[in-house]
Amino acid sequence: MSTIADNIANVRQQIREAAQASGRPPEQVQLLAVSKTKPAGAVREAFACAQRDFGENYLQEALDKQVELADLAITWHFIGPIQSNKTRPIAEHFAWVHSVDRLKIAQRLSAQRPAHLPPLNICLQVNVSGEASKSGCSAAELPALAQAVSQLPNLRLRGLMAIPEPSDDLALLHQRFAAVRELQDSLNLGLDTLSMGMSQDLPVAIAEGATWVRIGTALFGARDYSSKA
Template structure:
């Protein structure tokens, strides 16, 4: 086994161990929390190394980069997550190619995914991204507009709403992100009551703040740097 593969496997195992400990500390079943390894800007060979060792979920941010990786990794049984900002004119490349889209934040984008999914005769699972802190530089639907967007999405037969996603502000102290995670859980519960359906997923928590995220109910944790190391800058 080469050095890079060994390093990736060991890092991933340590992250999963920490995720399990955080879940147990919160009285949760560790199996209810899935690690999404954020492989953006890292080579397909890294994904292969981890997939062959049992890692299933991988997150990508950039459409063309992700599709290129998928093309050379068709033999792998992995679950692809699209977690980056997505323009509606690129939705046609995403629907049907990713098991879950985390970053839906408008009716226009949801409709574009629905249209493509309909043409493929598939149902695309999505999360609604919520900008809880109201940061102007970040994507996400505002809290007050979330219920209407959720109701609109529920009327689209070829997209399936399965939960919510958020990205808190960057804090030096992870605990400061806890109120954002707690708020997303509360919003999910309110939506479930309003819509009369279960929304099983909360996508929240990254390398620097995943422990409070798990303790507040995260089911999908997006971790990249702690597994893959520093990223190669995009050109």
């Protein structure tokens, strides 16, 4: 068994245990393997372990991997910040976008989604910690944004995404993730997705309702960002 295979098995076990501890069916929580900065070979190795959903932050890197891995039935998720000039290839080459934080981006994704593809699954990114350095709309902006995005023709609004500030304070993390869940519930739009939780805070996110956990380091090891400078 390879290291990646071992890691995937370990993370899936963590997901099962965290879900069960929270009284949730484990199948309610899906693993999104975050493969940014990792080679296509690592994605192929994870795919061999029945992992099908992969998240990428950097558009060109993701597009290159999609070409190299075109023989695999991968569901690709874009999870990074989105610039207006990058919306067309995102609309054309991804099944999910977790990081929409303004209406202009959503409108462009809808307009540029190819007609032969199903609606693009969308999560709205919320800046739940209020950090100036973080992407995401504010809680106050969310209701109007969600209503507008839910009306766009080629998108399917699925839920919210959040990246709280890193913390060793479990009570604070519970508070942040619970706030995201409560914001989603308050929208009354029948949304079914909470994209929250990463390698270091997976159990807390699951306890507070996460349906996608975005895991990279725990699957593929530490990342090398030197080529992204």
